[in-house]
Amino acid sequence: MAELRFYALREVFNRQLVDDHTITSKISVIFAEKVFDKRKMEKYLTREAYQAVTAAMEEGTSINRKMAGQVATGMKAWAMDNGATHYTHWFHPLTDATAEKHDSFVDFGDTGGLVENFSGELLAQQEPDASSFPSGGIRNTFEARGYTAWDVSSPAFIVGHTLCIPTVFVSYTGEALDYKTPLLKALAAIDKAAVDVCQYFDKNVTKVIATLGWEQEYFLIDEALYNARPDLILTDRTLMGHQSSKDQQLDDHYFSSIPERVNAYMREFETEAYRLGIPVKTRHNEVAPNQFECAPIFEEANLANDHNQLIMDLMKRIARRHHFRVLFHEKPFAGINGSGKHNNWSLKTNTGVNLFSPGKNPKGNMMFLSFLVCVLKAVYENQDLIRASIMSAGNSHRLGANEAPPAIFSVFLGKQISSTLDEIVEKVTSRKMTPDEKTELKLGIGKIPEILLDNTDRNRTSPFAFTGNRFEFRAVGSSANCAAAMIILNTVVADQLTKFKKAADTLIRKGTSKDEAIFQVQKKFILESENIRFEGDGYSDDWKKEAKKRGLSNVTSVTESISHYLAPSAKKVLIGNNIFTERELEARVGVEYEKFTKKIQIEARVLGDIAINHIVPTAIRYQTILLENVKGLREVFETKVYEELSHARKDLIMEVSHHISQIKQKVHDMIEARKVANKIAGEKEKAIAYEKNVRPFFDDIRYHIDKLELIVDNDIWPLPKYRELLFTR
Ligand code: ADP
Ligand code: MG
Numbered sequence: 001m002a003e004l005r006f007y008a009l010r011e012v013f014n015r016q017l018v019d020d021h022t023i024t025s026k027i028s029v030i031f032a033e034k035v036f037d038k039r040k041m042e043k044y045l046t047r048e049a050y051q052a053v054t055a056a057m058e059e060g061t062s063i064n065r066k067m068a069g070q071v072a073t074g075m076k077a078w079a080m081d082n083g084a085t086h087y088t089h090w091f092h093p094l095t096d097a098t099a100e101k102h103d104s105f106v107d108f109g110d111t112g113g114l115v116e117n118f119s120g121e122l123l124a125q126q127e128p129d130a131s132s133f134p135s136g137g138i139r140n141t142f143e144a145r146g147y148t149a150w151d152v153s154s155p156a157f158i159v160g161h162t163l164c165i166p167t168v169f170v171s172y173t174g175e176a177l178d179y180k181t182p183l184l185k186a187l188a189a190i191d192k193a194a195v196d197v198c199q200y201f202d203k204n205v206t207k208v209i210a211t212l213g214w215e216q217e218y219f220l221i222d223e224a225l226y227n228a229r230p231d232l233i234l235t236d237r238t239l240m241g242h243q244s245s246k247d248q249q250l251d252d253h254y255f256s257s258i259p260e261r262v263n264a265y266m267r268e269f270e271t272e273a274y275r276l277g278i279p280v281k282t283r284h285n286e287v288a289p290n291q292f293e294c295a296p297i298f299e300e301a302n303l304a305n306d307h308n309q310l311i312m313d314l315m316k317r318i319a320r321r322h323h324f325r326v327l328f329h330e331k332p333f334a335g336i337n338g339s340g341k342h343n344n345w346s347l348k349t350n351t352g353v354n355l356f357s358p359g360k361n362p363k364g365n366m367m368f369l370s371f372l373v374c375v376l377k378a379v380y381e382n383q384d385l386i387r388a389s390i391m392s393a394g395n396s397h398r399l400g401a402n403e404a405p406p407a408i409f410s411v412f413l414g415k416q417i418s419s420t421l422d423e424i425v426e427k428v429t430s431r432k433m434t435p436d437e438k439t440e441l442k443l444g445i446g447k448i449p450e451i452l453l454d455n456t457d458r459n460r461t462s463p464f465a466f467t468g469n470r471f472e473f474r475a476v477g478s479s480a481n482c483a484a485a486m487i488i489l490n491t492v493v494a495d496q497l498t499k500f501k502k503a504a505d506t507l508i509r510k511g512t513s514k515d516e517a518i519f520q521v522q523k524k525f526i527l528e529s530e531n532i533r534f535e536g537d538g539y540s541d542d543w544k545k546e547a548k549k550r551g552l553s554n555v556t557s558v559t560e561s562i563s564h565y566l567a568p569s570a571k572k573v574l575i576g577n578n579i580f581t582e583r584e585l586e587a588r589v590g591v592e593y594e595k596f597t598k599k600i601q602i603e604a605r606v607l608g609d610i611a612i613n614h615i616v617p618t619a620i621r622y623q624t625i626l627l628e629n630v631k632g633l634r635e636v637f638e639t640k641v642y643e644e645l646s647h648a649r650k651d652l653i654m655e656v657s658h659h660i661s662q663i664k665q666k667v668h669d670m671i672e673a674r675k676v677a678n679k680i681a682g683e684k685e686k687a688i689a690y691e692k693n694v695r696p697f698f699d700d701i702r703y704h705i706d707k708l709e710l711i712v713d714n715d716i717w718p719l720p721k722y723r724e725l726l727f728t729r
Pocket of ligand 2: 215342472
């Protein structure tokens with residue numbers, strides 16, 4: 001086995017740089033060449049069909065059968081002109097990966113030969129019989145059928161020789177089985193709620209879209225080393241491995257020059273991304289060795305999310321061409337930084353206004369502040385639900401681990417905005433404001449934009465930070481589908497915007513002027529959500545104490561976190577805003593528990609296998625070498641000398657033996673705990689048993705393995721070590 005490690009290391013040292021298929025034309029020329037966007041639609045569709053699709057894209061109108069037929073014909077023609085032979089409905093099941101089932105265009109023609117065919121029905125709807133996807137029991141109770149239906153708001157694209165049609169995935173009875181369906185509902189909810197509030201300030205606002213700019217972090221590992229680590233292959237993370245003497249202490253990787261081999265890889269996947277219309281913009285080294293980041297220009301949230309899923313897929317595939325493996329796991333290596341996926345989020349009107357960008361005048365700022373206070377209140381009231389949306393087996397290693405957002409939710413605003421809010425609270429009293437007070441307040445509010453320009457204070461420890469013209473939701477995990485977070489965030493904010501309007505309308509109906517009513521509600525929201533605002537160090541212990549005093553929750557348990565999806569307040573928001581039905585919500589939570597259980601189960605098995613099949617035999621081999629050595633000493637030396645010499649060896653034998661026994665015992669106990677957990681019927685209870693009774697063994701077992709790694713002869717150690725995984729490339 002140890003041979004595999006050394007063979008892998010030799011491979012790495014002999015690696016040739018893979019030709020990076022360098023971008024030969026300008027990015028602007030290749031951009032979106034594989035996307036059936038408006039430009040191509042105009043060319044390939046009848047005028048009628050073009051108008052029907054653009055109306056559906058922009059206003060959400062539906063496309064009738066006849067038009068769907070015409071669109072399908074045009075789409076097929078474009079796809080075939082660009083080398084496609086197959087098509088697929090591309091969707092986001094609840095597995096954190098996208099799914100596709102390819103069908104060829106061919107069909108028997110009238111004369112018996114094969115012809116390429118693609119009808120409106122095939123475009124609009126398909127029945128992939130995807131009965132193995134998690135559904136939380138929804139499909140089992142009826143028929144094992146799921147349907148995919150075309151999401152017109154996200155354009156079709158070609159990957160390889162396949163035309164991919166972004167779709168939603170629903171059950172036979174209409175329940176959502178994917179991320180996209182509720183995301184589209186949440187985006188519609190925030191559109192409506194935000195337009196209603198905008199109407200106070202600008203009658204021209206008729207549509208509001210949520211924007212998302214994700215920052216994807218990832219690790220790159222050489223494939224030879226990866227292949228010598230069963231834990232990486234099967235669980236995406238290392239379940240053991242002693243820290244390298246040097247890792248990220250010197251911060252010498254962050255933003256340093258990108259290694260040539262990595263750069264070639266980045267260029268290639270970025271080129272493919274450009275062809276698929278993904279506007280990637282930024283690439284850099286991250287904090288941990290061999291950790292990197294990729295970020296695009298932000299887009300409409302649904303499209304941005306499709307693009308994130310697509311690029312993760314691209315990155316995985318193209319990594320292989322460069323003999324890399326990409327790790328999206330939130331914590332592939334203990335002791336060094338994990339990976340997140342910051343979700344930069346904002347709202348934009350059809351009039352081109354960013355609602356989280358302070359306006360140019362008091363009126364604009366009144367609008368900005370109205371939205372801001374709704375976000376504050378939404379995060380405050382729904383901390384547990386928001387956390388539930390980003391919590392997972394992988395992400396739980398990051399949250400609260402002092403290098404990533406804490407498991408306590410708070411919002412960072414920066415000094416300037418904070419003091420503006422305090423000013424509103426102070427000036428707006430329950431009695432009517434005098435004209436002077438009003439002018440003064442408006443003047444104060446009018447000052448925001450200039451002040452913000454030099455507002456450079458950035459708080460990296462906040463899970464949810466205002467960064468001048470958007471919020472940065474930092475707690476999202478690197479492997480997650482952003483939709484989970486975006487569904488919840490957009491819904492809870494939509495919910496508050498609706499409440500905001502209702503409260504203001506009530507005051508207006510009672511005779512309060514519009515401006516004053518808005519101020520009053522802002523003040524109310526500011527006061528009610530005060531506890532969520534925090535400008536200090538989110539990693540500090542003081543904050544934990546302070547947060548507790550404020551009544552903010554701090555949940556690090558995955559199963560407890562998931563359970564908050566079903567809290568009465570969460571149901572009220574999610575079901576009340578028609579994002580989920582009760583059944584859908586329960587099913588989704590069931591899937592989350594199941595995913596957690598399975599991840600921990602797999603990790604436990606892999607850990608047990610490696611411990612018993614790789615580590616213990618290696619330790620025994622080393623022990624035998626030591627024993628032989630002691631025996632030899634006895635034969636050669638007289639007793640006194642022998643006793644002196646053998647002392648250290650005997651200690652070492654004892655130490656090795658101790659760790660071997662501990663590993664054997666703990667693996668045994670872990671297996672017993674698993675057996676008990678496996679017998680539990682309820683998904684929730686089973687997940688809890690796995691979290692409480694199985695998972696704690698991981699660190700315990702690992703401790704002894706890592707100790708052995710330090711003492712066992714390097715020549716026989718079977719697994720590539722952290723220093724090799726992280727520093728060879
Ligand atoms: P950081 O300092 O966090 O690395 P960047 O300038 O790299 O910030 O931007 C991070 C992301 O924020 C980018 O993907 C960018 O497109 C996105 N972003 C900027 N403005 C908005 C916005 N209005 N809505 C959504 N995302 C945005
Ligand atoms: Mg960022």
